[in-house]
Amino acid sequence: MSSGDSNPAATPTPCVDIQGDGRWMSLHNHFVSNSKDKEPDVLFVGDSLVQLLHQFEVWRELFSPLHALNFGVGGDETQHVLWRLSNGELAHISPKVVVLWVGTHNHGHTAEQICGGIMAIVQLIKDKLPKAYTLVLGVLPRGKMPNPLRERNAQVNKLVKDAVSSLPHASLLNVDPGFVHSDGSISHQDLYDFLHLTPQGYQAVCQPLHAHLKGLLEKQAEN
Amino acid sequence: MSGDEMNPAAVAQAVEDIQGDDRWMSQHTRFVQECKDAEPEVLFIGDSMVQLMQQYEIWRELFSPLHALNFGIGGDTTCNVLWRLQNGELDNIGPKVTVVWVGTNNHEHSAEQVAGGILAIAQLLTSRLPKTKVVVLGLLARGEWPNPLREKNVAVNSFLRSWLPRLGHTQFLDVGAGFVHSDETISTRDMFDFLHLTAAGYRAIAKPLIDLLLQILEETPEEKRASLV
Numbered sequence: 065m066s067s068g069d070s071n072p073a074a075t076p077t078p079c080v081d082i083q084g085d086g087r088w089m090s091l092h093n094h095f096v097s098n099s100k101d102k103e104p105d106v107l108f109v110g111d112s113l114v115q116l117l118h119q120f121e122v123w124r125e126l127f128s129p130l131h132a133l134n135f136g137v138g139g140d141e142t143q144h145v146l147w148r149l150s151n152g153e154l155a156h157i158s159p160k161v162v163v164l165w166v167g168t169h170n171h172g173h174t175a176e177q178i179c180g181g182i183m184a185i186v187q188l189i190k191d192k193l194p195k196a197y198t199l200v201l202g203v204l205p206r207g208k209m210p211n212p213l214r215e216r217n218a219q220v221n222k223l224v225k226d227a228v229s230s231l232p233h234a235s236l237l238n239v240d241p242g243f244v245h246s247d248g249s250i251s252h253q254d255l256y257d258f259l260h261l262t263p264q265g266y267q268a269v270c271q272p273l274h275a276h277l278k279g280l281l282e283k284q285a286e287n
Numbered sequence: 288m289s290g291d292e293m294n295p296a297a298v299a300q301a302v303e304d305i306q307g308d309d310r311w312m313s314q315h316t317r318f319v320q321e322c323k324d325a326e327p328e329v330l331f332i333g334d335s336m337v338q339l340m341q342q343y344e345i346w347r348e349l350f351s352p353l354h355a356l357n358f359g360i361g362g363d364t365t366c367n368v369l370w371r372l373q374n375g376e377l378d379n380i381g382p383k384v385t386v387v388w389v390g391t392n393n394h395e396h397s398a399e400q401v402a403g404g405i406l407a408i409a410q411l412l413t414s415r416l417p418k419t420k421v422v423v424l425g426l427l428a429r430g431e432w433p434n435p436l437r438e439k440n441v442a443v444n445s446f447l448r449s450w451l452p453r454l455g456h457t458q459f460l461d462v463g464a465g466f467v468h469s470d471e472t473i474s475t476r477d478m479f480d481f482l483h484l485t486a487a488g489y490r491a492i493a494k495p496l497i498d499l500l501l502q503i504l505e506e507t508p509e510e511k512r513a514s515l516v
Contacts, residue, residue, distance in 0.1 A: 087431070206308050260361075
């Protein structure tokens with residue numbers, strides 16, 4: 065699937081300030097200027113799942129020690145992340161690994177389009193940071209009971225997994241520890257609003273992610 | 288005054304499931320179920336400012352010991368909160384204090400309408416729960432720099448300050464002091480996206496809030512005392 069004007073999910077697009085307080089652009093500007101004096105080994109980029117991770121203890125426990133930066137913005141879709149990374153957020157840093165987690169908010173796009181958006185981001189990172197490895201995290205299931213968005217997200221993961229399989233510089237990691245129970249339900253103890261992770265939910269996701277990241281960083285160090 | 292049918296911010300309205308996973312209704316249903324099992328002394332109702340509080344340590348430290356329930360839903364407007372309160376989220380419970388924090392998401396409404404919507408919520412609570420004391424939290428500033436939404440939220444608070452005292456059993460609490468610095472900016476240390484509070488941000492607002500809650504709870508005679516941390 066190629067990016068281009070035919071796929072809105074793969075066309076860099078800034079967020080329009082509908083509400084009136086310019087918060088999206090403020091955050092973007094912060095990320096750009098923040099990156100000027102930091103030397104992260106790991107960059108997390110994506111939507112609210114990434115952003116909220118930064119607020120809980122698990123970030124300090126597991127990811128600060130890896131010298132990680134967090135460029136998550138709530139509500140971001142693939143085309144927003146694509147715009148941010150194209151407009152300065154990668155300009156001053158050379159992380160060894162970029163962790164990309166985005167796609168669940170791409171309402172109105174098909175699974176194929178969302179995959180195209182994610183792959184466009186993977187390509188952009190390769191262009192700007194030729195030595196970096198991109199770890200795409202699988203989009204989590206959502207909603208209390210089975211619903212079309214769960215199917216869409218699962219399809220996105222499948223398509224992305226296929227698309228990165230031939231790439232040496234990227235892979236997809238499934239970080240769902242089994243949030244969906246045998247009756248099809250998701251618990252609010254893991255996803256407090258059936259979309260966003262609780263601190264407990266983040267622990268379940270992040271322990272294996274952390275282990276995987278450490279392995280990747282060690283491999284990068286060897287190269 | 289407001290709180291009548293002419294004010295769209297005072298019209299109860301459920302959130303439509305546009306995205307396709309019905310999360311709003313699932314959350315509402317869970318809260319209705321909680322009302323059947325729990326006996327809260329304190330009820331928090333509102334939007335993401337309320338909801339997110341429960342995810343931080345501070346909830347377990349300061350508010351759980353007061354037997355508090357959290358009925359916050361991200362994105363909610365005054366209309367959505369009104370609908371939820373009218374459709375089961377007040378059934379079978381008799382909290383001594385209800386904390387209301389909502390209004391910052393009412394983008395379609397003027398400051399006066401938003402304040403009217405909050406007033407309608409307070410009126411509904413005092414009529415449905417005659418023993419409850421209502422605490423309405425002021426809307427916080429938002430955005431990194433001065434902007435129209437900051438002015439609007441200040442105006443909402445201003446209306447609330449003058450209208451709420453006329454309702455019995457209701458008071459207004461401004462927890463926003465200190466968030467806007469002398470250079471007029473808000474820091475990501477307090478609001479990670481210039482809207483939602485960090486753990487540090489919640490600690491700052493928790494102090495005046497917990498003081499007031501303890502004061503109200505102590506005023507209310509009861510055999511069972513909330514344990515203090």
